[in-house]
Structures are given as structure tokens and as C-alpha cells.
Amino acid sequence: MDGKALAEKVRAQVAREVESLGSVGIATLLVGDDPASHLYIGMKHRAAEQAGMRAFDHRLPAETSQDEVLALVAELNADESVDGILVQLPLPPHLDEATVVRSVAPVKDVDGLHPLNAGALFLGRPTLVPATPLGCMALLLDYGVPLEGRRAVVIGRSDIVGKPVGQLLMQANATVTMCHSRTQDLERHTLDADVLVAAAGSAGLVAADMVKVGAAVVDVGQNPTDAGLVGDVDPGASERAHWITPVPGGVGPMTIAMLLQNTVRAARYRRGQLEFPALGLQGC
Numbered sequence: 032m033d034g035k036a037l038a039e040k041v042r043a044q045v046a047r048e049v050e051s052l053g054s055v056g057i058a059t060l061l062v063g064d065d066p067a068s069h070l071y072i073g074m075k076h077r078a079a080e081q082a083g084m085r086a087f088d089h090r091l092p093a094e095t096s097q098d099e100v101l102a103l104v105a106e107l108n109a110d111e112s113v114d115g116i117l118v119q120l121p122l123p124p125h126l127d128e129a130t131v132v133r134s135v136a137p138v139k140d141v142d143g144l145h146p147l148n149a150g151a152l153f154l155g156r157p158t159l160v161p162a163t164p165l166g167c168m169a170l171l172l173d174y175g176v177p178l179e180g181r182r183a184v185v186i187g188r189s190d191i192v193g194k195p196v197g198q199l200l201m202q203a204n205a206t207v208t209m210c211h212s213r214t215q216d217l218e219r220h221t222l223d224a225d226v227l228v229a230a231a232g233s234a235g236l237v238a239a240d241m242v243k244v245g246a247a248v249v250d251v252g253q254n255p256t257d258a259g260l261v262g263d264v265d266p267g268a269s270e271r272a273h274w275i276t277p278v279p280g281g282v283g284p285m286t287i288a289m290l291l292q293n294t295v296r297a298a299r300y301r302r303g304q305l306e307f308p309a310l311g312l313q314g315c
């Protein structure tokens with residue numbers, strides 16, 4: 032499953048929508064010196080600008096206080112030219128990630144991590160959903176992978192990938208098993224998977240012979256090694272899988288494309304072109 036090609040299509044569609052909306056703005060907030068985070072933010076900005084968006088790049092020193100971060104988020108929440116806000120994680124350890132994530136206005140939360148958006152997804156009313164899970168689902172949909180009634184296995188239960196992709200698969204009527212670091216006999220589960228989503232961050236965790244013949248495999252893992260970036264699944268699994276995403280060139284490009292799509296969605300919510308379903312929950 033070619034994520035690069037599908038991401039280009041999504042990005043072209045986003046660019047058309049940005050043009051018809053007139054102006055769409057995304058603001059990113061990065062605290063500290065993590066080189067990988069600087070790289071990701073740079074990629075997101077280039078993609079946003081190529082799609083015709085206004086991209087506001089806020090980079091703060093590692094020692095920035097929690098109050099300063101919250102003050103900047105409040106400013107961005109109130110800024111009419113900003114439709115989407117993305118706080119790059121992880122934050123330095125002296126900052127409370129949950130508090131910062133909760134401070135982003137839900138309607139601008141293009142990472143889908145605010146409890147209101149996460150709760151709406153849990154309740155089966157997806158609004159702003161994390162980009163990587165959306166990218167996984169878009170690939171499965173685009174390649175016509177059957178989901179209804181099929182067995183889906185997700186490895187990983189993070190808030191940003193594992194849990195939301197599990198919810199989306201269940202909402203697509205797959206029967207979902209969630210695996211994690213305490214799962215015993217992982218292979219027993221993976222061998223049963225018609226659809227396998229690997230999001231553990233562990234190079235080669237899934238050996239080729241752990242994949243069911245004919246399965247669809249979505250490899251979310253991005254593990255830097257001496258041999259370059261590798262996924263969680265041994266690429267030899269392509270001999271057994273019917274569909275498989277490469278690393279790089281699979282889920283990675285889709286994540287950026289879906290982030291841009293989320294920003295357009297946020298812009299439509301703010302302009303009243305789409306109803307923000309979670310708004311009625313505010314104050315709960």
C-alpha cells in the first residue's frame with residue numbers, strides 16, 4: 032500500500048479545499064531541542080505551505096515554563112487566523128503534557144488529543160481524530176481491504192495511535208484485539224489477524240512468519256537503525272501478506288496528509304460549514 036502516492040492525492044485535494052476556503056491557518060508549538068521533533072515540524076510546515084495554508088511556527092526554548100506555554104496556547108486559541116493548533120510531543124519533562132493538551136481549544140485540536148475529541152471518538156462520533164490512525168484507515172479504504180466482520184489486531188495502545196486506530200477499526204465493524212507490552216504469545220494473535228496494525232516502536236517485532244497469509248499489514252513503526260528507518264514488521268512479511276505498507280513511504284506520508292485534512296476540517300467547523308458535534312459536550 033503506497034502511502035506516498037495516496038498522500039499526494041490527499042494533499043492535492045486539501046490544496047483545492049484551502050483555495051476555496053480562502054485562508055486556512057495552522058500553528059505549531061515546539062518546546063525544546065529534540066532533533067526528531069524539529070525535523071517533523073519542518074516537514075509539517077513545508078506540507079502546509081505547499082497546500083496554500085498559513086503556517087505559524089512557534090519554537091520555544093527547553094526551559095520555557097508551563098505558564099508561558101499555556102499563555103501562548105491561549106493566544107492561539109483566540110487568534111482568528113489560526114484554524115488548527117498542534118503541540119509537538121513529547122514536551123520536556125518539567126511540562127505537564129496532559130494539561131497542555133487540554134488547554135488547546137477542542138475545535139482547533141488538529142491532533143485529536145483533547146479529551147473532548149478523544150471522548151467523541153470513543154462514543155462513535157469521530158470529530159478531530161489523530162492523523163496517523165486516519166492515515167491507516169485511509170490506506171485500508173483506498174486499497175479496498177475488507178474490514179467488516181474481519182479480525183483486526185492492533186499492536187500498541189498509545190493515545191495517539193493504538194487506541195484511536197482500534198476504535199476506528201471497531202467502528203468499521205472489524206473484530207478488534209488490542210495487544211501491548213504485557214500481551215502473552217503475541218504470535219498467536221498476529222497469526223489470526225486479517226488486518227494487522229503494528230504500532231509498538233520496536234524494530235522487527237513482527238517476524239515474517241507471524242503474519243497470516245493473505246493479511247493486510249499496516250506498519251506504523253518508525254525505528255531509526257544503523258541501516259536507516261525500519262518498521263515494526265519484517266519486510267519479508269510481504270511474501271505472505273496480500274497488502275503491506277512499506278517503511279518509509281507508507282504511514283509516514285499519510286500522517287502529514289491527514290494532519291492537513293484535519294486542519295481543513297477544523298476550518299470548516301469554525302466557519303460553520305460543518306457542525307462540531309462535540310461542542311454540546313463542553314462544560315461536562
Ligand code: NAP
Binds near residue numbers: 163236
Ligand atoms: P508509544 O507511545 O511508545 O506506544 C507504544 C505501544 O506499543 C505501547 O502501547 C506499548 O505497550 C506497545 N509495545 C511496546 N513494545 C511492545 C512489544 N514488544 N510487544 C507488544 N507491544 C509493545 O508509541 P507511539 O507513539 O504509539 O508510536 C508507536 C510507533 O509508531 C513508533 O515507532 C513511532 O515512531 C511510530 N509512529 C509513526 C508515525 C507515522 O507517522 N508513521 C506516527 C506516530 C508514531 P504498553 O502500553 O504496555 O507500554
